[in-house]
Amino acid sequence: MKPAPFVYTPAPSVAGALELLADEDATALAGGQSLVPLLNFRLARPGVLVDLNPLTALDHLHVTGGALRIGALTRQATLQRSATVAEGWPLLTEAVSHVGHAAIRNRGTVGGSVAHADPAAELPVALTALDARFHLRSGAGERTLSASELFQGPMTTALETGELLVEIEVPPVGPGARMAFLEHARTHGDFAVAGAAVVLVPGERAAIALLGAAVTPVRAHAAERALLGGAAAAEAARLAGADVGDDHRRALITTLTRRALERVLA
């Protein structure tokens, strides 16, 4: 299929993009790896497509004050190849390797994955486990949201018309942190059915974020508390899956969480 007609507008600047996106009929185009299929199927029919790709100011990846700052237009391939990310936030390196395939990651952006908010997407789940902060900008100013504030439903975020995700900030995890991201997909590179992202700093911090447990990424708070209290991997994993209604997904999430925890506890 081919897209329905639209007006293509390359963003002249971030401020210019915000003005263009204030139009209810405008949609932002980042890497296009999720949006263009929707256009081709005519499931999305925007009147105006604002291409963010000229905004090189949003394509950056660096560490400031210990925190990783990911420009929204950073390609998934760039995140995957970054030695800085692999050293300080290996959860992201592992999670992004599950996103589509190499050719998809060459175009797909980190910000696009987040703003699209597909319930099967890996990066939102990994970022949820890492307590990431999401910086949004609009003509009215800037605001910063947590993952639980940003992700509101399937393909639904708190982003408003005229608002753009500009940067994702991932706080430092601390020395001795262990991380793991595991998922189950019917075939490699396909949409994940279930997954688990875990971050553990023994005695200090335990974070478990789940993919497929709900329509947004969710943290398994009871399992996290149990883990800090000294629970074994199997018991924490059972708690992580306890609220998942569907039998198949519950089994997958429990098993994936257990395997991820066994890895970080080893």
Place this chain on the structure above:
Amino acid sequence: MVINGRTYDDEVEDRTLLSDFIRHQAGLTGTHVGCEHGVCGACTVQLDGEPVRSCLMLAVQADGRSLRTVEGLAGPDGELSVLQRAFTEHHALQCGFCTAGFLMTADALLRRRETGSISEAEIREELAGNLCRCTGYEGIVAAVRTAAQSPRH
């Protein structure tokens, strides 16, 4: 845009996909269009050296960029590349519909790595984004493995 070293200057509709520009306006029909939603990999081309899905880009987004398609693999005299020869030797194609996508994906992998340094697992991982319904993939993997060990690619 520049495709295989030649400049193409044309007008497109805003919504024209890069894959359609390549086939219908540039006339380079070696690039095939399968699913048009980024799953099959048949339309894979190289954008500034990196494999991308041409059905998931707008033609206008490639303005001023450099592309390589399957027509750009053989030498100027038509001599097949090492990778293309390996595909024929290993029966890495039957109907040929997916072949251009596989070649452009594998060629990019070979270009960014040293001879003899690519494992079979890496080859399979890299090719996982391309679907073939004829061969069962064994011949394709064998061809890429042969080309990866060859001194010239």
